[in-house]
Amino acid sequence: MELRQLRYFVVLAEELHFRRAAERLFVSTPTLSQQIKVLEREMGGPLLVRAPRVALTAAGEALFRGGKDVLRMVDEVVRETRRATAARAPVLRFGLLNGVPPWLPALLEELLRQCLPGIGMVLTGGTTAHQLRLLDADEVDLALVRTPVRLPDRFAQQPVAREELGVLMATAHPLAARDELDAADLTGHELVLFARESAAGLHDALLATLREHGAEVCLSDSAMGHAQMLAVLPLRPTMIGLGSVRAAAAPGLVWRPLRDAPLRVTYAVVWPTGTRNPAVRALVADLARKPLGEPV
Structure with a gap:
C-alpha cells in the first residue's frame, strides 16, 4: 500500500462520494476509482459498497479508522522534520x-x-x-x-x-508549406493534446477557443506530454499539436502561428x-x- 492510496481512501471515506473526493484530491474520478480498486486488491477484498450509495464495508471501516491515525502520524513527522530543516x-x-x-x-x-x-x-x-x-x-x-x-x-x-501558442506539425504535413494559419485551416485535422486530467481548465479552454474561431479539429485518442508530442509528431505527418515557438527547433517539426485565434498559455x-x-x-x-x- 502506498501512502497516496491510503490518503485517497481516507478522503473518499470522509466524503462517501467519488466526485467530491476526487475534487478534494485534484484527481479525476476514474483515477480515484482505479486507485481504490488497486487498494482493494492489495487488501484482499472490498472496502466499499458502491451502489446505490457509497458506503464502507467492515474492512473499510477498519482501514478508515487506522488510516486516519497513520496519516496524522506521517503528517506530524513531516512537519517536525521540516521545522528542524528550516531551523538550519x-x-x-x-x-x-x-x-x-x-x-x-x-x-x-x-x-x-x-x-x-x-x-x-x-x-x-x-x-x-x-x-x-x-x-x-x-x-x-x-x-x-x-x-x-x-x-x-x-x-x-x-x-x-x-506564452503564445501556435501549431506544431511534421515538415511533411500538408499545412507546413504555409507561413501562417487560420483556425479554420485546422478543421478535420487530428489534434493531439496532453491528458485532460493533467490540466483540465487549459485543455478545455484551448479546444473552446479553437472551435469559437472555426476550427473543428478531431481530438486524437492519443494523449501525451510535451516531450512525447515532439517525438511523435515527426512520425505522424497527418497529426498536429499545439506549442510555443520554443518547439520550432525540434528536428522534423515546423511551428506556425495562428492569425485569428488568440491561443495563449x-x-x-x-x-x-x-x-x-x-x-x-x-x-x-x-x-x-x-x-x-x-x-x-
Missing part, C-alpha cells in the same frame, strides 16, 4: 511545472534571492494537477501552474507570465491563502508589482 537554513519548496520556459524558474529563483538573500529552493516537478496535489498535501510551499484552473478557497494565485504561482512562509509572502508581493515575461 531557510528553504522554499517550489513546485516546478513540467515544460515551462527555461527562463521562468531561473528568474523566479533570482527574484526570491533578491527578496531573501541566502534562501535555498527545493524543486519538485510535475503537471498542474500534480502541483495542486502537492500543495494540498503540504509537500510544496508554492507551485507554478498553467491556467485557467479551478482552485478551492484555501488557495490563491498570481499570474506571472504568458498563462503561468501562475499558487499558494495556500493562510501561509506564514516569509519566502512565499515576499515573492508573491514582488511578483504582483512586476510580472515576468509578456504582461498578463
Whole structure:
C-alpha cells in the first residue's frame, strides 16, 4: 500500500462520494476509482459498497479508522522534520511545472534571492494537477501552474507570465508549406493534446477557443506530454499539436502561428491563502508589482 492510496481512501471515506473526493484530491474520478480498486486488491477484498450509495464495508471501516491515525502520524513527522530543516537554513519548496520556459524558474529563483538573500529552493516537478496535489498535501510551499484552473478557497494565485501558442506539425504535413494559419485551416485535422486530467481548465479552454474561431479539429485518442508530442509528431505527418515557438527547433517539426485565434498559455504561482512562509509572502508581493515575461 502506498501512502497516496491510503490518503485517497481516507478522503473518499470522509466524503462517501467519488466526485467530491476526487475534487478534494485534484484527481479525476476514474483515477480515484482505479486507485481504490488497486487498494482493494492489495487488501484482499472490498472496502466499499458502491451502489446505490457509497458506503464502507467492515474492512473499510477498519482501514478508515487506522488510516486516519497513520496519516496524522506521517503528517506530524513531516512537519517536525521540516521545522528542524528550516531551523538550519531557510528553504522554499517550489513546485516546478513540467515544460515551462527555461527562463521562468531561473528568474523566479533570482527574484526570491533578491527578496531573501541566502534562501535555498527545493524543486519538485510535475503537471498542474500534480502541483495542486502537492500543495494540498503540504509537500510544496508554492507551485507554478498553467491556467485557467479551478482552485478551492484555501488557495490563491498570481499570474506571472504568458506564452503564445501556435501549431506544431511534421515538415511533411500538408499545412507546413504555409507561413501562417487560420483556425479554420485546422478543421478535420487530428489534434493531439496532453491528458485532460493533467490540466483540465487549459485543455478545455484551448479546444473552446479553437472551435469559437472555426476550427473543428478531431481530438486524437492519443494523449501525451510535451516531450512525447515532439517525438511523435515527426512520425505522424497527418497529426498536429499545439506549442510555443520554443518547439520550432525540434528536428522534423515546423511551428506556425495562428492569425485569428488568440491561443495563449498563462503561468501562475499558487499558494495556500493562510501561509506564514516569509519566502512565499515576499515573492508573491514582488511578483504582483512586476510580472515576468509578456504582461498578463
